[in-house]
Amino acid sequence: MMRTLLLLLLAFGVAFCESIDQFPERETNQSGTYLKVLGIAQDAGFPQIACKKDCCKAAWQDESLRKRVSCLGLTDQQNAWLLEATPNIRTQLQELDGELQGIFLTHAHMGHYTGLMHVGREALGADQIPVYAMPRMDTFLRSNGPWSQLVGLKNIMIRPIQKDSMVRLSPNVSIQPIQVPHRDEFSETVGFHIHGPTKSALFIPDIDKWYLWEEDIVDWIKKVDYALLDGTFYQNGEIPGRDMSQIPHPFIQESIALFESLSAAEKQKVIFIHFNHTNPLLKQQSKEYQEVIKKGYRIASEGMEIAL
Numbered sequence: 001m002m003r004t005l006l007l008l009l010l011a012f013g014v015a016f017c018e019s020i021d022q023f024p025e026r027e028t029n030q031s032g033t034y035l036k037v038l039g040i041a042q043d044a045g046f047p048q049i050a051c052k053k054d055c056c057k058a059a060w061q062d063e064s065l066r067k068r069v070s071c072l073g074l075t076d077q078q079n080a081w082l083l084e085a086t087p088n089i090r091t092q093l094q095e096l097d098g099e100l101q102g103i104f105l106t107h108a109h110m111g112h113y114t115g116l117m118h119v120g121r122e123a124l125g126a127d128q129i130p131v132y133a134m135p136r137m138d139t140f141l142r143s144n145g146p147w148s149q150l151v152g153l154k155n156i157m158i159r160p161i162q163k164d165s166m167v168r169l170s171p172n173v174s175i176q177p178i179q180v181p182h183r184d185e186f187s188e189t190v191g192f193h194i195h196g197p198t199k200s201a202l203f204i205p206d207i208d209k210w211y212l213w214e215e216d217i218v219d220w221i222k223k224v225d226y227a228l229l230d231g232t233f234y235q236n237g238e239i240p241g242r243d244m245s246q247i248p249h250p251f252i253q254e255s256i257a258l259f260e261s262l263s264a265a266e267k268q269k270v271i272f273i274h275f276n277h278t279n280p281l282l283k284q285q286s287k288e289y290q291e292v293i294k295k296g297y298r299i300a301s302e303g304m305e306i307a308l
Contacts, residue, residue: 031197033076033172035226037304038092039068040273041282042232043111045088048277055278067282068092068302069111070205070274072228074194076173083192083203085131089115102130102159104175106205108140108186116147119155128157132167134177135160137187163190172197173308178215180207183248196308199225205274206230208248210258221262221269226306229255231272231281231299234288238278252281256295267296271304 046067047056059065069086073096080098082089084106092115093100105113119126133141138158141147150156161167163179174195182189191204202224210217221227232249233239239247250258252272259267272292275281280288281299292299 031076031172031308033196033308034074035194035201035306035308036073036075036095036097037071037228037273037300037302037306038073038082038095039071039084039086039088040275040300040302041067041069042274042276042279043069043086043109044277045069045111046275046277046282051277055282067275070300072203073097074169074173074175076170076196079170081169083194084112084205085115086111087114089118100129101169102132103156104132104161104192105134105137106191107134107182107184107189108137109183109206112206113137113141113147116141116150116156120146120150121153121155124155126155128154130159131156132159132161132175134163134179134188134190136184140186163188166195178202178204180204181212182206182208193224194308199308201226201228201306201308203228204230206232207250210250210255218259218262221259221266225269226271227269228271228273228300230274231255231279232274232276234279234281238276252279252292256292256297259297264296268298271298271300273300 047059068088068091070084071086071092072083074081074083075097078098079101080096081101082092082096082103085103086092118124119129138160141158142151151158161177163177166174166176168174176193177190178193179188179190189206191202194201194203202220207213207230230249231252234252236244236251259270272281280286281292283289289299
């Protein structure tokens with residue numbers, strides 16, 4: 001009897017761990033509206049340029065370990081939008097489910113907008129792709145080459161957006177830009193609150209620190225169904241020899257401490273994304289990856305689909 005009980009408990013424990021680790025590779029709903037993770041790395045991708053350290057060594061040797069720059073695809077029926085124009089836009093657009101209707105930009109750091117270079121005359125030669133941009137981002141694109149050429153040749157058509165305003169994309173989908181503090185050398189920075197027919201998601205791939213934001217991230221997690229959040233660095237000191245205060249992000253260890261008061265169900269809403277090449281969460285076999293999963297949080301993976 002005791003042996004049977006132990007076996008049952010062991011089986012339950014294994015099933016529970018697997019269900020957490022595998023969530024939510026595929027979720028479906030009848031509306032056909034969902035987010036698809038098309039990249040999970042920080043702006044420079046993984047492995048990172050010229051990195052010969054242990055963190056990148058295996059990924060240089062094995063292409064299956066490489067990760068693209070953070071990007072989401074939003075699909076509603078036959079229509080689709082990209083959230084970010086990354087340096088990996090070629091393959092990300094190829095994997096986008098539906099016909100491209102527009103691109104939303106969070107800010108003017110290299111991993112988030114430079115993919116626009118592929119829509120110009122040397123490549124796609126696009127015809128008026130809507131690009132949704134905040135005021136400073138709008139000015140930056142219009143005023144600086146080669147992006148200004150995309151505007152002049154009408155490869156892109158800039159659609160101005162404002163913080164906290166709602167952009168209705170279809171009867172099922174709308175997006176609200178949420179401004180956040182970040183290193184705003186060339187543009188402001190926003191995340192996006194994405195509203196589907198039955199669920200909503202928050203996407204903030206870049207922010208300086210949660211405590212610098214005038215809003216409360218814990219309250220945001222409570223009111224959305226999913227929160228894809230800045231997970232650039234796992235811990236302080238992750239980049240030896242560099243002053244990490246010059247590249248501020250909320251360390252995942254800091255976020256986990258801040259989110260400790262959340263219920264188990266609310267913690268499962270959190271999906272970390274935008275990992276620097278030094279971040280151990282890029283490797284599923286790492287003890288840090290397993291620890292985050294054990295605490296009830298999620299880690300984004302390419303191809304993950306989230307029903308809205």
